[in-house]
Amino acid sequence: MSLLVIGTVAFDAIETPFGKTDKILGGAATFISLSSSYFTKKVNIVSVVGGDFPQENIQLLKSHGVDTEGLQVLENEKTFFWSGKYHIDMNTRDTLETQLNVLEKFNPAIPENYQNCEFLMLGNLAPAIQKQVINNLKQRPKLIVMDTMNFWMEIALDELKETMQLVDVLSINDEEARLLSKEYSLVKAAQKILTMGPKFLIIKKGEHGALLFNKKEVFFAPALPLEDVFDPTGAGDSFAGGFIGHLAASKDISFENMKRAIIFGSAMASFCVEKFGTEKLQHLTHSDIEHRVQDFIDLVQFDIELDIES
Amino acid sequence: MSLLVIGTVAFDAIETPFGKTDKILGGAATFISLSSSYFTKKVNIVSVVGGDFPQENIQLLKSHGVDTEGLQVLENEKTFFWSGKYHIDMNTRDTLETQLNVLEKFNPAIPENYQNCEFLMLGNLAPAIQKQVINNLKQRPKLIVMDTMNFWMEIALDELKETMQLVDVLSINDEEARLLSKEYSLVKAAQKILTMGPKFLIIKKGEHGALLFNKKEVFFAPALPLEDVFDPTGAGDSFAGGFIGHLAASKDISFENMKRAIIFGSAMASFCVEKFGTEKLQHLTHSDIEHRVQDFIDLVQFDIELDIES
Numbered sequence: 001m002s003l004l005v006i007g008t009v010a011f012d013a014i015e016t017p018f019g020k021t022d023k024i025l026g027g028a029a030t031f032i033s034l035s036s037s038y039f040t041k042k043v044n045i046v047s048v049v050g051g052d053f054p055q056e057n058i059q060l061l062k063s064h065g066v067d068t069e070g071l072q073v074l075e076n077e078k079t080f081f082w083s084g085k086y087h088i089d090m091n092t093r094d095t096l097e098t099q100l101n102v103l104e105k106f107n108p109a110i111p112e113n114y115q116n117c118e119f120l121m122l123g124n125l126a127p128a129i130q131k132q133v134i135n136n137l138k139q140r141p142k143l144i145v146m147d148t149m150n151f152w153m154e155i156a157l158d159e160l161k162e163t164m165q166l167v168d169v170l171s172i173n174d175e176e177a178r179l180l181s182k183e184y185s186l187v188k189a190a191q192k193i194l195t196m197g198p199k200f201l202i203i204k205k206g207e208h209g210a211l212l213f214n215k216k217e218v219f220f221a222p223a224l225p226l227e228d229v230f231d232p233t234g235a236g237d238s239f240a241g242g243f244i245g246h247l248a249a250s251k252d253i254s255f256e257n258m259k260r261a262i263i264f265g266s267a268m269a270s271f272c273v274e275k276f277g278t279e280k281l282q283h284l285t286h287s288d289i290e291h292r293v294q295d296f297i298d299l300v301q302f303d304i305e306l307d308i309e310s
Numbered sequence: 311m312s313l314l315v316i317g318t319v320a321f322d323a324i325e326t327p328f329g330k331t332d333k334i335l336g337g338a339a340t341f342i343s344l345s346s347s348y349f350t351k352k353v354n355i356v357s358v359v360g361g362d363f364p365q366e367n368i369q370l371l372k373s374h375g376v377d378t379e380g381l382q383v384l385e386n387e388k389t390f391f392w393s394g395k396y397h398i399d400m401n402t403r404d405t406l407e408t409q410l411n412v413l414e415k416f417n418p419a420i421p422e423n424y425q426n427c428e429f430l431m432l433g434n435l436a437p438a439i440q441k442q443v444i445n446n447l448k449q450r451p452k453l454i455v456m457d458t459m460n461f462w463m464e465i466a467l468d469e470l471k472e473t474m475q476l477v478d479v480l481s482i483n484d485e486e487a488r489l490l491s492k493e494y495s496l497v498k499a500a501q502k503i504l505t506m507g508p509k510f511l512i513i514k515k516g517e518h519g520a521l522l523f524n525k526k527e528v529f530f531a532p533a534l535p536l537e538d539v540f541d542p543t544g545a546g547d548s549f550a551g552g553f554i555g556h557l558a559a560s561k562d563i564s565f566e567n568m569k570r571a572i573i574f575g576s577a578m579a580s581f582c583v584e585k586f587g588t589e590k591l592q593h594l595t596h597s598d599i600e601h602r603v604q605d606f607i608d609l610v611q612f613d614i615e616l617d618i619e620s
Binding site (some may be wrong): 218260 | 569
């Protein structure tokens with residue numbers, strides 16, 4: 001089924017303990033689209049770039065089967081730019097520079113061809129724009145997944161809460177879950193957030209894995225212990241892409257299938273961090289992904305016989 | 311098979327965001343013995359207390375089937391005392407006071423009855439004393455597990471490295487693994503530490519679970535997401551007790567069985583943190599433990615069919 005992805009398409013300049021890059025391809029919608037393209041070939045993107053955005057980047061998305069009709073090019077403007085520096089623990093980073101550029105004028109028009117999308121992935125953007133996208137769809141998608149971040153909780157909490165009312169799955173990290181719920185315990189945080197709109201909550205814990213909650217159940221997916229995390233940029237978006245990509249491909253939005261989707265998402269995130277930017281996500285094979293998922297299975301698989309009935 | 315536990319038996323005074331205690335029963339060997347007693351009834355303890363140690367605490371250990379012949383009572387001395395305060399994240403704590411007392415004169419004599427032990431758990435103590443215990447055994451146990459902490463890495467690294475040469479399994483936390491190996495990546499840290507003596511390494515990550523490594527394999531056990539962590543004191547020792555208790559009971563020291571042991575250890579740790587001190591560990595049933603292990607199974611269980619052969 002078709003998947004609509006909204007989010008930034010950007011230039012990133014990244015510095016990590018392992019090296020630094022000039023302006024390279026980045027942005028939430030870029031990572032989400034590339035990642036989900038390994039699961040479904042009906043990926044549509046709505047975003048905006050400037051006249052400085054290289055045609056080869058658009059070709060890269062197209063070569064992964066991503067429909068770029070909804071990628072607006074504002075010829076006289078510049079593409080959104082973010083620059084950041086990671087610390088040794090790779091869990092914290094400093095933003096060195098943010099140039100909103102085209103994002104200041106972004107009006108997320110939905111091409112007619114995209115109107116029938118059944119899966120909608122709202123990548124991190126101003127919550128008011130995320131809401132506008134939902135309102136611009138003539139028919140509500142079967143599943144809406146929303147990613148957001150602490151920044152919006154601090155400057156646009158009311159809009160964030162409004163948009164949350166409209167979505168099925170919210171994806172945030174542990175720090176954001178605590179900020180949003182004012183609860184330290186993630187279990188309590190999840191219970192509270194699940195009264196705020198979403199029926200499912202994903203709490204991403206970076207190198208410590210991810211939790212999936214609904215009101216009754218909880219599932220934990222580990223992160224793969226890696227020799228080196230080279231560049232965490234885009235890991236959360238690659239995760240989201242694998243998650244919704246698997247759901248869109250399998251057309252099953254049960255909790256059981258969301259568990260599988262979380263594992264596929266975690267696998268995609270584990271690839272993402274192995275190289276700078278989108279480099280690793282550009283050249284994966286189906287077999288690479290299956291072997292990586294097998295690594296996750298091996299990592300947590302154990303076999304205990306209990307006397308009680310399960 | 312019989313299990314020999316070495317470590318402190320102590321008084322703790324604990325302050326957490328949820329409350330504070332006067333002097334209550336604590337100490338590594340206490341938590342390890344109580345926890346392992348739910349798995350095997352042949353638990354022998356070697357430790358030392360002062361004349362101020364209440365008989366009822368010794369009775370408590372005995373009522374759990376722990377043989378206390380090796381628990382020396384120095385009538386004219388005082389029991390080891392530790393006092394600490396936890397921060398809101400429960401992962402960091404300040405030591406408020408440490409009174410070594412009887413520990414300053416501790417000579418870990420092994421009763422003749424304990425000489426045939428097949429499983430040895432070296433709770434956190436000065437590495438020189440841990441080594442002395444191994445040397446005081448006429449026959450090497452089938453499996454030696456060593457717990458230690460950053461304190462000894464800082465003040466007794468040479469002795470620590472000597473003792474490490476003599477053990478099969480080392481159990482430390484993530485921060486300690488980084489300190490000991492001088493590697494940030496836990497995968498690289500594990501590879502390095504596994505060249506320093508132990509054949510197996512457990513890296514405890516508190517609320518983020520635990521990793522088990524040998525030179526070829528890795529296993530990850532999650533921690534159970536809890537509504538509240540009430541008091542983390544003794545969680546690592548309860549983990550160690552469940553781990554070695556299961557191994558001693560099942561007499562199987564394969565990697566596969568160590569995975570199960572890690573899950574049992576994680577279950578015991580999850581109980582420990584739900585109340586102050588040893589309170590929760592005093593009154594568990596076999597059924598409590600099985601249901602808790604089932605919670606771990608449910609937490610990580612997923613089912614993905616891959617095209618590749620596993």
